[in-house]
Amino acid sequence: MSGLTRRHFGLLLGASASSLALPTYLRAQEKPRVVVIGGGPGGATVAKYVARDSAGAIDVTLINETETFTTCFFSNLYLGDFQSFDDITHDYDKLVSNYGIKKITGRAASVDREAKTVTLADGSTVPYDRLVLAPGIDIIYDSVPGYSQEAAQIAPHAWKAGPQTQLLKEKLDAVEDGQNIVMVAPPNPFRCPPGPYERISMFAHVLKKKGFTRSKIFVLDYKESFSKQALFTEGWEAHYPGMVEWYGPDVHGGVKSVDAAAGTVETDLDVFEGALLNIIPSQRAGAIAVDAGVTNEAGWVPIDENSMRSKVDDSIFVLGDASVAGDMPKSAFSANSQAKVAAINIRADLTDARAFPARYSNTCWSLIETNDGVKVGAQYEPKDGKIAAVETFISQPGEDADLRKATYEESVGWYAGIVEDVFG
Amino acid sequence: MKLAFHAVLALAALNSPVLAVADPSSIQRVGEAREVILGIDADRAYGEYLAGDCVACHRLSGEPAGIPIIHGQPVSDLITALLEYKLGVRTNEVMSVRTARLGDQEIAALAAHFAAQTK
Incomplete structure (x- = not known):
């Protein structure tokens, strides 16, 4: 842009031309582009954190097949009449309105890693500088x-x-x-x-x-x-x-x-x-990960434990159930945690943001009967070439009813918290 | 603000009681460590990153049902709470593992970050 600041450039544009009329080489100097495939707890979180924390310096597009997202977590509580279907179904409105994320409702059909584009089922293509795959699982x-x-x-x-x-x-x-x-x-x-x-x-x-x-x-x-x-x-x-x-x-x-x-x-x-x-x-990573050629023989995606970056493509990050995340279980909490590590690395790749050492966490609560909640969880760090558990806990048999009730109430609080963190 | 925070702590105590017979030396260590951490020039950007671990559960908005609100609380109270979990004065397994490996810099950064958050 030779001497023009971004702001001046925008003013000139306003006076003379639409961005569509820009020559390709100038458009190429616009904001870096992050495309996220999958709008669950991994994908929606990374989209939000990159968009929010880069304060408009990065264009973020979130591709999800559906208009709304029903969480697998707490879906058992819907079966048990503890939650309604509406309670576990969320939209992307706040991600769009609060952080400027572009939401595409459609199916990502293929990834061209050479051209750095995603092709949707309707034939349209979306270019990226960094791609995040958070497709969850496919059922075998x-x-x-x-x-x-x-x-x-x-x-x-x-x-x-x-x-x-x-x-x-x-x-x-x-x-x-x-x-x-x-x-x-x-x-x-x-x-x-x-x-x-x-x-x-x-x-x-x-x-x-x-x-x-x-x-x-x-x-x-x-x-x-x-x-x-x-x-x-x-x-x-x-x-x-x-x-x-x-x-x-x-x-x-x-x-x-x-x-x-x-x-x-x-x-x-x-x-x-x-x-x-x-x-x-049995399950494997969502089909788009297979199509992108980043999965292993077992159908899951190996990642770098320090960043959640694909081991075979530096421009691709993989989150959640689709990834091989060492000691971390395939859970919403894990995906949400991994998304924050990926987000800071993506921002460091594309802007002058500082990256910090990776750290991960997980807790899985389960409900056995009314007010009888149990939990298991851990803190994780990169170690010996994988994401390794460094601190762990699990509920114990024979705990008293008050503790089990408090654990259940904690899980309800967690659900409200993570939903706000992912979609709010 | 101080009163409100203690009201929240009282709620939190349902989940994570201060031990009836907390080790006096642990309580003393919390006090000593807090003074050291209060003297640290906190790295807010680091705190914002570390806070990712916390906000999967602790909400900025809404009622503190099941999990207390920590946003906007005084730095000293936040440091105290983190140290009490880390040193076993308060018990909640989730908080114990989250805090076990936090160093002084991390606690200072987290406290500075959350103290600066308002609804």
Whole structure:
């Protein structure tokens, strides 16, 4: 811009021409561009933090397939009638109006890493200087024999919040006393490690509240053990005696086939029949990460532990469930935390902002029964080539009721807090 | 402001009680460390970055249900609260792990950042 300040340049423009008429080389000197794919707790947070903290020096575009975002976190509490669907659904209005983020409602179909452009499903392209991939998970339907996207309309996974969650709720509410529920729980790694077991708790809560204690909930797990196992097991025995039966692979011998229409799951051990089947298959990073060529053989994205930058492309950052984040679980809290590390590195890349050492945190609260909340959490730092837990805690079996109630109330406070941090 | 903060602390105490028999030496260490930290020229930009850990739970607006509001509180009170969690005078597992590895510079930066935040 040879001698013109940005402000003077803008004034000249106002007097003479629209920016569309600018020659390409001048447009190229406009603000650096950050494009974020995925408007969940990772993507929306990084969009907000880059836009807010760069105070207009960086153009931020957020691409998300839907107008609103229903959070997977707390969706179990919707199933359990502790939250409404509206309570867990949020819009992007404040991100647009408060921070000048450009929101595109559409599906990002492909990434051209050479040209540094994202192509949307409608054919339009969006250029970037830094790209953030926060696409969450894709479900690998055929990892469970007999299961498919079509079968999910009868036997929902509900592992991506939205219509699937509402379908699961409808089916849960239709279960009658004495009818059973069968859940297939996924192998590691997967989104929200305590999630299936909190969901089991909410299933049991809804049934028990109606007096349907003759019903059983069978959990056919791909894993030998699961998150907060001692806490959930204790809680199920205390609150829902005889209602929950959990089987690891050493007992059920493997899931042989799911027949959604018949309502059955066949294992080596037995054929389990349910009025409701909740099938949660294996997962991998969202398809756009695969298309961008940044995933590993397992379908997840390796990142640099100091910045959340892709290990194969310096211009791409990857957040949340899609990333290989070392000791961090795939959780909303993790994604939100990672977004802040990515944001400061993106700003340091593109402006004169200072980058600070990476630090990460996570807490996962789970509700077992009314006012019986438990939590697990940790603080993380880059160490030995990965994001490593450096301080950890977990609720203990046998805690008194007041502490469990306070833990639940804390989780409600956290939900309000993180929603404000992500979307507010 | 001071009174309001103590009202908030009282709420917070539901989740994180000051131990009935807190180690007197810990309480003394909090006092000593606070004086040292109050003398630090806090790095507000660093504090803003570190605050990312806090604002996933602590809100700028709304009622402090379940989790107290820390924005706009006096620097000295914020330093005291962080030190009490770090040194085990107050117990809440989330706060204990968040504060365990905070150094004096980090505590000074966080306190300066949050004290400057208003609704």
